[in-house]
Amino acid sequence: MSIYIPTRGDAFRLLKKYTTKEGLIKHALSVEAVMGHFAQRFNEDEEKWRVIGLVHDLDYEMFPEEHCHKCVELFKEHNWPEEYIRAVISHGFGICTDVKPETNLEKTLYAVDELTGLVASSALVRPSKSILDIKAKSVKKKFKDKRFAAGVDRQVITQGAEFLNMELSELITQVILGMRPAAKTIGLKGNL
Numbered sequence: 010m011s012i013y014i015p016t017r018g019d020a021f022r023l024l025k026k027y028t029t030k031e032g033l034i035k036h037a038l039s040v041e042a043v044m045g046h047f048a049q050r051f052n053e054d055e056e057k058w059r060v061i062g063l064v065h066d067l068d069y070e071m072f073p074e075e076h077c078h079k080c081v082e083l084f085k086e087h088n089w090p091e092e093y094i095r096a097v098i099s100h101g102f103g104i105c106t107d108v109k110p111e112t113n114l115e116k117t118l119y120a121v122d123e124l125t126g127l128v129a130s131s132a133l134v135r136p137s138k139s140i141l142d143i144k145a146k147s148v149k150k151k152f153k154d155k156r157f158a159a160g161v162d163r164q165v166i167t168q169g170a171e172f173l174n175m176e177l178s179e180l181i182t183q184v185i186l187g188m189r190p191a192a193k194t195i196g197l198k199g200n201l
Contacts, residue, residue, distance in 0.1 A: 012090055013088045013089070013090065014057075014090065015060050015087075015089055015090075015093065016056070016060070017056060017059060017060055017063070019060075019087075020059075020060040020063045020064045021063060023064055023067065023083075023087060024037055024063055024064055024067065027067050027068065027070065027071050027083065028066070028067070028069070028070050028071075029070065030070055033066060033069065033070055035129075035194075035195045035196055036066065036125065036126065036129075037062070037063050037064070037065070037066060038063070038191055038194050038195050039125040039129060039188055039191065039195045040062040040063070040065055040066075040118070040121060040122055040125050041059045041060075041062040041063040041191075042059075042062075042187050042188055042190060042191035042194075042195070043062065043121045043125055043183075043184050043187030043188055044058040044059055044061065044062030044114075044117060044118065044121065044187075045058060045059040045062070045187070046183065046186060046187030046190075047113075047117045047121070047183065047187065048114075050183070051113050051117075053113065053114065057093070057114070058114055058117070060093070061093055061096045061097060061114065061118060062118065062121075064080075064084075064097065065096075065097050065100050065118055065122065067080045067083055067084070067097070068080040068083060076101060076105050077097070077098050077100070077101035077104075077105045077106045078098075078105070078106070080094070080097055080098070081094055081098065084097070095108065095115070096112070096114050096115050096118060097118075099111070099115040099118070099119060100115070100118045100119050100122050102119060103165070103168075104162070104165065110172055113173075116169065116172040116173050117173065119165070119168075119169045119172060120166065120168075120169025120170060120172060120173050120175075120180060121169070121180075121184055121187075122165075122169075123161050123162050123163075123165045123166050123169075124161075124166050124169070124180065124181065124184050125184060125188065126158065126160075126161050127148060127151060127152060127158050127161045127166070128140070128143070128148055128181065128184050128185055128188060129188070129195070129197060130151070130157070130158040130161070131143060131147060131148045131151045131157075131158075132197050132199070133197070134151075135147075135199070137199040137200055137201050138197070138199035138200060139192065139197060139198060139199025139200065139201045140185065140188050140189055140192045140195075140197035140198075140199070141189060141192055141197075141198065141199065141201050142199075142201060143185060144185075145178045145179075145181040145182040145185060146178075148181045148185070149177065149178060149181060152166070152177070152181075166180075
């Protein structure tokens, strides 16, 4: 019996089935872009990484109290591989699951999820409102200001950088670079 390997199209249709809020869709597209960027860096399967990035918050809008738990049922209904399901669940490590990120894919998803939100928020307060001219230095400054984007869990970002053995500045730089090709799609092209 062959194993079903979800495509990007499959992932996007599933995302749209359970996610209607524009902000959550833009977040999913941001994480997808960054996961693709890191897959290239690590010489991994870019399609798989992008697909997982796209659906990582599949249950968040409709089942917020069951985040990273309800998605297991949703993925299984659609015959998704266990490896994909585990990767998605692991991004909630220490927050809503005890599934620790083990693989490069899982560690990357864990590290970039919250950070894409901080980077996007940092870009939106710039005069250009763009991801295309932001530098890690300005995001790091916002990272230190706990009142800015207060919902972003800085501890998760720090732990994610440690999981990847990356300096925080380098992780921020790579997330920015990963988001840039998707600038228009995620609403961060700004007025440049």
